[in-house]
Amino acid sequence: MKRLRILIIDDHRLVRDGIKTMLETQSANYDFDISEAENGETAIEIIKNRDFDIILVDYQLPKMNGAQTVEQILFYKPKSKILALSNYDEYTYITNMIKVGVKGYVLKNISPNELIKAIETILLGKKYYASDVSGKIIDSEEKREQEKRNAKIRITRRQSEVLKLVATGMTNDAIAKQLSLSKRTVDTHRQNLLLKLNVHNTAALIKKATELAML
Amino acid sequence: MKRLRILIIDDHRLVRDGIKTMLETQSANYDFDISEAENGETAIEIIKNRDFDIILVDYQLPKMNGAQTVEQILFYKPKSKILALSNYDEYTYITNMIKVGVKGYVLKNISPNELIKAIETILLGKKYYASDVSGKIIDSEEKREQEKRNAKIRITRRQSEVLKLVATGMTNDAIAKQLSLSKRTVDTHRQNLLLKLNVHNTAALIKKATELAML
DNA sequence: GCTAAAATACGTGTTTAAACGTATTGTGCT
DNA sequence: AGCACAATACGTTTAAACACGTATTTTAGC
Incomplete structure (x- = not known):
């Protein structure tokens, strides 16, 4: 035994x-x-x-x-x-x-x-x-993504556009041309994204946006 | 019945x-x-x-x-x-x-x-x-990450360290201090990461690294 | 053990891009 | 009409990207 x-x-x-x-x-x-x-x-x-x-x-x-x-x-x-x-x-x-x-x-x-x-x-x-x-x-796994999508952080349509283009590796200048905006406008959208997601640079922005299923 | x-x-x-x-x-x-x-x-x-x-x-x-x-x-x-x-x-x-x-x-x-x-x-x-x-x-889930890590792109231990710290949002200067290295050394590792992953800026680097389960 | 290549470390210099802060105009809601 | 927020725009500073270089240590292959 x-x-x-x-x-x-x-x-x-x-x-x-x-x-x-x-x-x-x-x-x-x-x-x-x-x-x-x-x-x-x-x-x-x-x-x-x-x-x-x-x-x-x-x-x-x-x-x-x-x-x-x-x-x-x-x-x-x-x-x-x-x-x-x-x-x-x-x-x-x-x-x-x-x-x-x-x-x-x-x-x-x-x-x-x-x-x-x-x-x-x-x-x-x-x-x-x-x-x-x-x-x-x-x-x-599926529910998690849903929940994150419904999280408190909400970005505007324009910000989302800019974010997605940033994530492809485009520069602000290139994004401006693509969206027919001033580069400065894109600069500010990007800045506002950093603020909303409470980060201070692009690396952290992309990481967090990925975690929040924004990309 | x-x-x-x-x-x-x-x-x-x-x-x-x-x-x-x-x-x-x-x-x-x-x-x-x-x-x-x-x-x-x-x-x-x-x-x-x-x-x-x-x-x-x-x-x-x-x-x-x-x-x-x-x-x-x-x-x-x-x-x-x-x-x-x-x-x-x-x-x-x-x-x-x-x-x-x-x-x-x-x-x-x-x-x-x-x-x-x-x-x-x-x-x-x-x-x-x-x-x-x-x-x-x-x-x-773990094995998947392992497999991705074993994908063609292989970064060194130091590069991985730098990459992870970049992804937290730290500047090269801060990373240098944390790892007790010169900022120029970190600059070089970062540059090499861009080369290995075939990207040109931090946004694309973080996105790709995430996709490849390097983070 | 030797050699070549890669990794690691660090440097100078320049250019580009992003970050930070501020301002104005437009839009939607009450 | 007023207010809050979104969208757009600008000036300055900081950081990253890019280019090119040297030196030492580690690793892989023979």
Whole structure:
């Protein structure tokens, strides 16, 4: 019977107990060695001194959140395998966790069967995301662009014209000729773009305009 | 007992039979009305004249591939719910299918249980991706950047440093101070960046660098 | 190990372009 | 009519682009 050393990081005692109970229903195949931490700091102290086959970590933790905790864990133990276990399939939570290097993300309403499957998948070196979670990631690429387009910053039609031409690499003089304007007019439009996007030069302007999907 | 009208699009007879067999093991809860098409053209003729609750479509089909088939289906029946069913979790296949609007993507080695779960999830208006599949999508965001970085244009570590700082909006003078270099050195790196990316000013540089995932 | 090429660093000088600040006119809304 | 904003325009300063150069270190290929 395979021994699995598991660390559960969650600030709610009942949640930790619930996860343990879920795991115990699957104890036919595994000998679980379960440790617990109720916050990030405690978890980090624990992992400094012990190794774990897998670590389950919530996102919402007091002080250091889940992502920060994962970052620290991976700093001290870079090869740690970490599964995020959360109540929320919030896009921000998911992407923050993925960014810092978790190997999977599931919701707390997961079945014991699926929890084990997730753990096993991760132990095999693969990643595991609950179907709702991965759907959310994939969907939101489109939503993100939409949201950015609807962001507060609004440029006028003329400014947009100038911005797009600037982004092609044209000089203000060339843009002026193309739009049949004085070069000075284009200069000012450009200046106003810098003001609106709160940047001070063209490099930052183009970068920000790209992020805001203005190009 | 709920009636489900299903269309299976696959060019291999054995595969279609296999899917039918899988579905039949789940017939306790559903009355399946299964139709088949062995290629895209046939499928489109069929869907013009009949409605389906769900359509299962392979990616690799003769002549019109799965994505093209899905595009056509959604042209004629925009509200169709389509699940991709493939032997390959190739990134290209997956993204092509998602782009054209499938509601899920699973592999053919799926269990009957999970196939039904996928179908039910999609019928509820959600999306369903096999764990391997979604993992691949998420992973490849990073890989994509990597691939682009490995594209023909290759900038040196120092150039990359300068480029990133330029993109934040810093002047050459400020960058020089930050990197403990002479302003003239930064001038030269910047000039070399313009040359490598074949552009003539900062606006075009930042835009191209963004496109090439250098930032 | 040697050699050539590339990268890195830094320089002088000039020209072009952009940034910064200010002003006037036109437009749309109340 | 008045106001706020957009569009257009201008003068001065700063920054970037361009051209050409030298020197040292690092890298790649043989």
